[in-house]
Amino acid sequence: MRTPLLLFYLVATLGLARGAAAQTYDFPRYADAAAVRADCDRLLVDLKRQARAIEALPEQGADVLAALDAMAQRSEDTLGPFDLYSSVHPVKAVRDAADACNLAAQRFTTAFLQNDKVYRRLKQAAVADDIDRRLQREQLDAFEDSGVALPPEGRARAQRLNAQMAKLSQDFERRVRESRDTVAFTEAELEGVPPDVWRRAKRDAQGRVRLGLDYPTADPVIERALREPTRERMWRATMRLGGAANLATLQRLAELRHDYAQLFGFDSYADFVTRRRMVKSAAEAGAFLDSVADAVGARERADLAVLREAKAKLTGRPQAETAVRRWDVAFLTEQVRQERYAVDQEAFRRYFAPQHSLAFVFAVAQRMFGVRFEPLAQPLWHAEAHAYAVRDADGRLLGTLAVDLFPRQDKYNHAAVWSFRNVSTKSGRLPAAALVTNFDRQGLTLGELETLLHEFGHALHALLSSTRYAIPGGTNVQLDFVEAPSQMLEEWVYDPAVLALFQLVCAECAPVPREMIERASRARHFAKGVMFSRQLLYARFDLALHGRRVEPPQALWARMEGATPTGTVAGTMFPASFGHLASGYGAGYYGYLWSLAVAEDLRTAFAADRLDATVGRRYRDTVLAHGGEIAPEELVRRFLGRPGSRDAFFRSLAIE
Ligand SMILES: [Zn+2]
Numbered sequence: 157m158r159t160p161l162l163l164f165y166l167v168a169t170l171g172l173a174r175g176a177a178a179q180t181y182d183f184p185r186y187a188d189a190a191a192v193r194a195d196c197d198r199l200l201v202d203l204k205r206q207a208r209a210i211e212a213l214p215e216q217g218a219d220v221l222a223a224l225d226a227m228a229q230r231s232e233d234t235l236g237p238f239d240l241y242s243s244v245h246p247v248k249a250v251r252d253a254a255d256a257c258n259l260a261a262q263r264f265t266t267a268f269l270q271n272d273k274v275y276r277r278l279k280q281a282a283v284a285d286d287i288d289r290r291l292q293r294e295q296l297d298a299f300e301d302s303g304v305a306l307p308p309e310g311r312a313r314a315q316r317l318n319a320q321m322a323k324l325s326q327d328f329e330r331r332v333r334e335s336r337d338t339v340a341f342t343e344a345e346l347e348g349v350p351p352d353v354w355r356r357a358k359r360d361a362q363g364r365v366r367l368g369l370d371y372p373t374a375d376p377v378i379e380r381a382l383r384e385p386t387r388e389r390m391w392r393a394t395m396r397l398g399g400a401a402n403l404a405t406l407q408r409l410a411e412l413r414h415d416y417a418q419l420f421g422f423d424s425y426a427d428f429v430t431r432r433r434m435v436k437s438a439a440e441a442g443a444f445l446d447s448v449a450d451a452v453g454a455r456e457r458a459d460l461a462v463l464r465e466a467k468a469k470l471t472g473r474p475q476a477e478t479a480v481r482r483w484d485v486a487f488l489t490e491q492v493r494q495e496r497y498a499v500d501q502e503a504f505r506r507y508f509a510p511q512h513s514l515a516f517v518f519a520v521a522q523r524m525f526g527v528r529f530e531p532l533a534q535p536l537w538h539a540e541a542h543a544y545a546v547r548d549a550d551g552r553l554l555g556t557l558a559v560d561l562f563p564r565q566d567k568y569n570h571a572a573v574w575s576f577r578n579v580s581t582k583s584g585r586l587p588a589a590a591l592v593t594n595f596d597r598q599g600l601t602l603g604e605l606e607t608l609l610h611e612f613g614h615a616l617h618a619l620l621s622s623t624r625y626a627i628p629g630g631t632n633v634q635l636d637f638v639e640a641p642s643q644m645l646e647e648w649v650y651d652p653a654v655l656a657l658f659q660l661v662c663a664e665c666a667p668v669p670r671e672m673i674e675r676a677s678r679a680r681h682f683a684k685g686v687m688f689s690r691q692l693l694y695a696r697f698d699l700a701l702h703g704r705r706v707e708p709p710q711a712l713w714a715r716m717e718g719a720t721p722t723g724t725v726a727g728t729m730f731p732a733s734f735g736h737l738a739s740g741y742g743a744g745y746y747g748y749l750w751s752l753a754v755a756e757d758l759r760t761a762f763a764a765d766r767l768d769a770t771v772g773r774r775y776r777d778t779v780l781a782h783g784g785e786i787a788p789e790e791l792v793r794r795f796l797g798r799p800g801s802r803d804a805f806f807r808s809l810a811i812e
Pocket of ligand 1: 521609614639642
């Protein structure tokens with residue numbers, strides 16, 4: 157999930173409703189930077205006019221919420237597509253102009269959020285019910301967290317810090333996205349790597365294959381190359397992505413965030429941001445991570461013993477002289493999965509062609525929630541990106557989805573959803589989202605199908621939301637809840653009854669053999685200790701980096717990773733490409749585990765039938781429909797008919 161501009165998301169994604177006509181969203185197309193700049197200028201003029209109009213409202217009892225939501229919508233109209241295009245648009249000048257506009261809009265927003273006149277009117281605004289009251293409280297929080305109540309000097313400092321932090325985040329992401337780093341291998345060195353990964357790659361003067369660091373290329377090399385030096389070279393290259401420049405940027409960012417929190421009397425940025433989330437405090441986040449560590453620690457050691465045994469067998473050396481290195485973990489895990497469970501992820505590709513996989517996730521949504529996805533003829537930012545209308549069972553238009561499936565140069569290099577335009581029932585506005593992935597054209601592995609369904613889950617959250625206001629629409633929920641609806645769906649791809657929908661969307665496709673799925677379902681529990689320990693390390697590193705004292709990120713990382721059973725490797729700099737920390741997930745990575753606990757709880761309602769349309773309907777109406785307009789704890793309670801519980805999560809951690 158992408159959470160651009162998160163700290164001020166509530167207002168940063170600041171419009172006048174376009175009326176209630178139910179039309180699919182028209183994705184704007186930009187041929188050059190001048191058109192982007194012209195739209196940006198219009199946006200800033202409109203926002204200033206809207207701000208002045210709020211200042212002129214009566215001090216008490218005015219409909220300030222509707223006026224703020226109109227600003228949010230106007231902002232989304234322009235910045236929504238810009239934020240997406242800065243990651244996917246093929247023209248660099250357009251991407252850069254979109255980035256520049258985002259910075260200019262953030263400057264406007266941080267100043268606006270210090271506007272006393274608006275703040276006073278918001279405090280005494282007309283509120284009709286709990287939904288209005290929650291939005292009012294969250295907007296007041298956004299103003300207060302931006303410094304509206306600080307003395308003038310503090311306000312100016314808050315503005316400067318915000319502008320600097322926004323710039324640093326963009327610099328960090330750009331360096332990763334625009335990396336041209338490659339690693340050269342002879343064909344022999346690539347033994348074990350599926351030829352589809354490297355056959356069409358460029359060659360250097362010596363005839364060696366030059367492979368980029370995008371994950372559809374790098375991951376199969378690290379997971380499959382039989383020769384250890386090959387894995388090591390590719391792994392080391394990915395661990396240097398972003399470079400020393402990004403380490404410096406991340407450190408500066410952490411320092412500025414610390415300064416920012418101090419302006420408000422907090423000792424750490426982690427304390428400052430977590431108080432607005434489900435978790436409520438950094439201490440509570442830490443305690444939760446400790447409870448997960450207790451549950452998986454022994455399991456990690458057992459997993460590593462199995463991996464060491466596998467490596468000793470492969471290399472023909474005694475176990476005592478065998479060490480599992482960082483670049484071995486993914487490879488050995490795959491090897492054991494193949495050997496023990498006879499699961500070969502590559503073998504799934506022939507069953508999961510990209511277009512059919514997309515049709516499959518659409519079919520899952522149709523079965524669970526009664527919605528249809530219909531292709532539109534609309535041309536988008538690239539010939540390979542396509543738009544779809546989303547319709548309810550009765551044909552009513554619900555929103556628009558864009559899908560951009562395949563890798564290309566300069567494109568965002570992971571899988572994500574931009575839910576950049578939000579619904580508002582009050583102003584008759586329909587949502588739009590973009591699903592961006594980097595799949596292999598030959599087909600998806602089962603793991604990638606899981607990723608597709610996860611990301612599609614974010615799109616559904618945005619598209620099936622029907623909130624009164626756009627500000628808390630769809631995925632604009634608390635950061636440590638936002639992953640739960642997507643994580644809930646991940647398990648669906650291991651269910652043969654769900655996968656049978658493939659034959660509905662592609663009658664001529666060979667069905668994936670049931671025993672392949674069953675083996676994969678068992679195999680995914682193997683190495684859970686290693687996997688969860690890694691997630692814990694990321695989450696704890698993130699909280700530590702945003703703790704009371706800011707340390708150089710690489711030194712902190714080396715110390716923390718060095719204390720793990722596989723240790724750290726000199727010369728690597730993983731934090732330099734850890735994009736979550738530079739973007740909206742600062743002091744928020746723990747949220748993946750936290751929301752997984754919520755997801756496991758939500759899944760219990762689908763235990764008998766994951767495609768149950770009655771439960772699906774209830775889930776759509778009680779959880780997805782409300783976005784962030786109701787507290788997540790309350791959404792979970794309404795859906796499950798009881799308060800949330802972590803029992804299902806800890807039970808799942810114990811499954812062998
Ligand atoms: Zn996600």
